[in-house]
Amino acid sequence: MKPLFTQGPSTGVRLILLIVLSVVLMTMDHRLAQMAHVRSALSLVLAPIQYLVNFPVVAGRWFTEGLSTRRDLIAENANLKAGQLLLRAQVQKLEALESENRRLRELLHSGSRIMSERVLIAELLAVDADPFTHQIVLNKGSRDGAFKGQPLLDSQGVMGQVVEVGPITSRALLITDASHAIPVQVNRNGIRAVALGTGAIDRLELAHVPDTADIRPGDLLITSGLGGRFPPGYPVGTVVEVTHDPGQAYALITARPSARLDRSREVLLVWPRTQTAPVEAETGPEPEGPEQLESGADGAGEPVPEGGG
Amino acid sequence: MSVTRPRGGGIIAFTFFMALLLTILPLPEWAGPYRPAWVVLVLIYWCMALPTRIGVGVGWLMGLLLDLINGVLLGQHALALAVVAYLATLLHQRIRVFPVWQQALTVLVLVGLSQMLVLWVLGVTGAVPRSWDYWLPSLTSMLLWPWVFVILRDVRRRFGVQ
Numbered sequence: 001m002k003p004l005f006t007q008g009p010s011t012g013v014r015l016i017l018l019i020v021l022s023v024v025l026m027t028m029d030h031r032l033a034q035m036a037h038v039r040s041a042l043s044l045v046l047a048p049i050q051y052l053v054n055f056p057v058v059a060g061r062w063f064t065e066g067l068s069t070r071r072d073l074i075a076e077n078a079n080l081k082a083g084q085l086l087l088r089a090q091v092q093k094l095e096a097l098e099s100e101n102r103r104l105r106e107l108l109h110s111g112s113r114i115m116s117e118r119v120l121i122a123e124l125l126a127v128d129a130d131p132f133t134h135q136i137v138l139n140k141g142s143r144d145g146a147f148k149g150q151p152l153l154d155s156q157g158v159m160g161q162v163v164e165v166g167p168i169t170s171r172a173l174l175i176t177d178a179s180h181a182i183p184v185q186v187n188r189n190g191i192r193a194v195a196l197g198t199g200a201i202d203r204l205e206l207a208h209v210p211d212t213a214d215i216r217p218g219d220l221l222i223t224s225g226l227g228g229r230f231p232p233g234y235p236v237g238t239v240v241e242v243t244h245d246p247g248q249a250y251a252l253i254t255a256r257p258s259a260r261l262d263r264s265r266e267v268l269l270v271w272p273r274t275q276t277a278p279v280e281a282e283t284g285p286e287p288e289g290p291e292q293l294e295s296g297a298d299g300a301g302e303p304v305p306e307g308g309g
Numbered sequence: 310m311s312v313t314r315p316r317g318g319g320i321i322a323f324t325f326f327m328a329l330l331l332t333i334l335p336l337p338e339w340a341g342p343y344r345p346a347w348v349v350l351v352l353i354y355w356c357m358a359l360p361t362r363i364g365v366g367v368g369w370l371m372g373l374l375l376d377l378i379n380g381v382l383l384g385q386h387a388l389a390l391a392v393v394a395y396l397a398t399l400l401h402q403r404i405r406v407f408p409v410w411q412q413a414l415t416v417l418v419l420v421g422l423s424q425m426l427v428l429w430v431l432g433v434t435g436a437v438p439r440s441w442d443y444w445l446p447s448l449t450s451m452l453l454w455p456w457v458f459v460i461l462r463d464v465r466r467r468f469g470v471q
Contacts, residue, residue, distance in 0.1 A: 011364055011398060018369045018391040025373075025384035030434060035383070046378050049326075053333050132438040135380050164380060171380045179436060199439060201338065262338055 036164065040142070043166030050137055050169060054125045118271040119153075120144060124264070125169065132199060134174035136160075138267065141168045146269055149229055153268040157235035157258030158182065158223055162269070174261050175236065176201050184236045185224040186215055192224055195236055195255060201262050204237050206253040211244055213251065221255055231272040315362055317470030324351050324461060325371055333378055342442040345450040346420050348375055349393060353419055354461045356397035357404045359471065368394025382434060389426035393419050409455050417451035 029035045068076075122140040140146050142165045150162040152172050160180065164171040175182050178199035184206075185192045191213055193206040209215060219239040225232025237255035244251050328347040336344060348371050355363035372390030376383045396419060397404070404415055424447055431437050464470070 011395060015365045015391055015395045018365055019388055022369070022372075022384040022388035022391065025387065026382050026430060026434075029383040039377070039383070042377050046374070049329055049378065050333065053330055053335070057335070132440075132443065133379075133381065133436075137380075178439070 036148070039164060040166040043164070043169060043171075047166065047169050050125045051139075119268045120146075120271075122146075122152075122267050122269050124267065132178075134160075134177040134180075134197065134199070134201065134261070135163070136172050136174065138162075138170050138172060138269070139168070140269060141166045141170050143167055144269075145271070146170045151230045151270045151272060153234060153270055154259045154264040154266070155268075156260055156264075157237070158230060159259040159261060159264065159267055161229060172267075174201075175257060175259075176204060176261060181207070182230060182236060183224045183226040184221040186239075187220040187222050187235075189214055191215060192226065193221075193253075195221060198254075202256055204255040204257055206239075206255065207250075209251050209253055211249070211251045215239060215242055215251070215253055217242060220258075229272075231270060315471065317465075317468050318362075320464060320468045320470050321355055321359075321363065324355070324464065327351075329374060329378060332375065342440075342445045343449050344446060345453050346423065346446045348372075349390065349420050349423055350416065350450055350454065350457045351461065352390060352394055353397045353416060354458060356394050357401045358462075358465055360398040360401040363394070364398050365391045365394045368392075382430065385427050385430040386423075388430070389423035392426060393423045396422070409458060412458065413451045413454040416454045417447055420450040421447040 029039075120140065122138040122144075125137045125139055138146070138152075146162055146165050148162055148165055152159045152161055158175060160172045160174040160177070162170050163173045173180050174197070175195065176197040176199070178197050180197040182195050183192065184195045191209075193209050193213075193215075195204045196207050198205055204221075206215070206221075217239050221236045221239065223230040223232050223234045223236055235258040237257045239253060239255045241254045242251055243253075325348065328351040331347040332344070352363070352368050352371060356368070369387045369391040372385075372387035373383065375386040375390070379386070400415070404412055407415065421444070424444060428437070428443065
């Protein structure tokens with residue numbers, strides 16, 4: 001049997017030191033914005049683990065794709081072409097509506113503009129760490145121009161926003177996380193509200209909606225763009241239930257997110273054009289180049305020194 | 310009664326690495342809340358088996374990694390795991406001779422304690438989980454302990470970690 005405490009201070013003293021250190025760390029992490037840099041640097045260390053965990057998924061997909069037959073491919077190709085045609089037609093209509101909307105707004109001297117955004121496809125690293133916080137890890141980081149506060153979409157609607165940016169990965173908070181809120185409006189009549197995450201992956205709650213507000217089950221909620229973080233006009237969710245409790249000051253309204261939060265693997269990172277951008281500047285889609293981001297909230301969008309390029 | 314030189318540090322690191330992998334391994338939606346506290350299990354085992362080598366320092370470090378990989382406030386798991394490591398090293402002589410079901414109960418208490426410390430931090434920062442599911446990892450960790458124990462013991466003997 002070895003003597004237990006030969007070197008250094010006793011375990012108890014070390015424990016107390018470490019507890020104090022933890023508390024200091026937690027306080028710093030909670031209060032100081034500079035800790036974001038530390039985190040983003042440390043995330044580089046853990047990125048290999050996340051990629052490694054993701055590997056079986058990638059390998060499995062590669063394998064099934066490699067094994068799919070020619071006939072499947074042809075069928076899929078035809079499907080995709082048909083789908084693309086459909087989408088193109090819809091986009092044409094949308095563009096016409098967009099320019100009409102812009103003209104009308106100019107007639108009205110309205111301040112808000114329809115904006116076209118630049119997007120980048122990011123892939124989920126298949127990581128769901130804690131079932132009680134709805135966060136996902138993406139395979140794009142500050143190297144690709146991602147920034148803190150960046151909105152995240154999938155093909156169906158708004159997914160969430162980036163909360164932490166590392167050099168090669170970033171972490172996003174989903175709209176259903178209990179700490180997330182997103183300003184929305186009802187597509188049908190423009191009633192504004194704030195959709196709060198509930199911690200359940202298929203449920204949002206609208207906060208502080210007066211009992212008399214005209215909101216019905218089936219109403220589509222879209223981003224209002226009022227928070228300045230999400231671009232306006234994207235679907236957020238569909239109202240599923242409206243409960244009027246006579247004892248409560250507000251109606252209890254729940255909605256189901258439009259985005260497939262638990263299924264999407266490909267997501268879109270969006271670079272919104274700022275609300276204040278002059279109208280002349282928005283002619284057509286933006287040229288490539290990740291440098292045109294907005295200042296990047298709290299400077300967290302600044303690239304940190306990169307380890308491996 | 311010669312003082313043995315420490316061996317097998319790589320094996321210990323590897324077991325912790327595997328625990329971290331298991332911590333973030335994708336699970337189906339329904340299984341998410343049942344995920345055992347792998348890192349805590351491995352930590353308890355090594356604290357019990359090699360209390361002179363694995364203690365509060367390693368526990369704290371692993372907790373820090375857990376915080377990073379979970380994207381939560383830095384230091385909350387570090388705090389919890391340091392305390393768990395402290396208790397496990399303190400009790401190691403007793404835990405070692407317990408029958409395995411009694412060990413499992415100890416694990417329940419230790420994992421539960423770590424969860425309680427994390428919950429306390431969550432409460433201070435205002436991010437309390439609203440569901441009782443929060444405590445499920447303690448239960449699944451307890452149920453899994455016999456297997457974790459046997460596997461890690463075999464690993465330790467096979468590679469002569471001491």
